[in-house]
Amino acid sequence: MSVLTSSEICPSPPNEPRPITMTEQPLTFHADASSAGIEITPENKCGFCTNSKCCTYVTQEIDKPKSKYDFEHLLWQVSHENVKAYKDEDGWFLLFETRCTHLHPDGRCGIYDKRPEVCREYSNDYCEFDAPAEDGFELYFEDYASLLKYCKKRFKKWKRG
Numbered sequence: 829m830s831v832l833t834s835s836e837i838c839p840s841p842p843n844e845p846r847p848i849t850m851t852e853q854p855l856t857f858h859a860d861a862s863s864a865g866i867e868i869t870p871e872n873k874c875g876f877c878t879n880s881k882c883c884t885y886v887t888q889e890i891d892k893p894k895s896k897y898d899f900e901h902l903l904w905q906v907s908h909e910n911v912k913a914y915k916d917e918d919g920w921f922l923l924f925e926t927r928c929t930h931l932h933p934d935g936r937c938g939i940y941d942k943r944p945e946v947c948r949e950y951s952n953d954y955c956e957f958d959a960p961a962e963d964g965f966e967l968y969f970e971d972y973a974s975l976l977k978y979c980k981k982r983f984k985k986w987k988r989g
Contacts (some may be wrong), residue, residue, distance in 0.1 A: 870953050880935045881956035883928040887921045888899070899979045906974045915967040 910925040930938040969975035
């Protein structure tokens with residue numbers, strides 16, 4: 829199996845933005861690369877990514893909701909466009925689906941050399957290219973209705989909704 833370096837996948841120097849084609853299709857290049865005998869590594873993985881998923885949302889850890897009041901507040905939060913909530917092994921989070929304003933249509937970062945530290949530290953050892961983040965969620969509420977259904981099961985005397 830051959831291994832391509834990031835400079836072989838894209839013509840940009842390694843410290844420059846990677847050319848990534850943005851599409852609305854699911855990530856399919858992993859199988860294509862594998863069938864072509866190319867080993868996907870953290871160094872070349874971004875060059876195969878088709879939708880820059882890691883740059884289209886932000887998450888914020890929240891306190892574990894325990895009371896009806898906490899869940900009422902969470903219901904209010906997920907009632908807003910592009911706001912979701914989930915629980916995984918690290919705790920509870922709000923997920924805001926919002927594309928980075930520096931992400932170019934071709935998937936390149938417009939401020940790559942000056943990008944924030946959180947972007948520099950992001951590890952793609954295992955990322956959305958490998959599997960959807962949702963696969964690791966214990967609970968996932970993509971909207972008001974899904975969270976309300978959970979609230980009604982969790983609190984037998986839930987009266988709202």
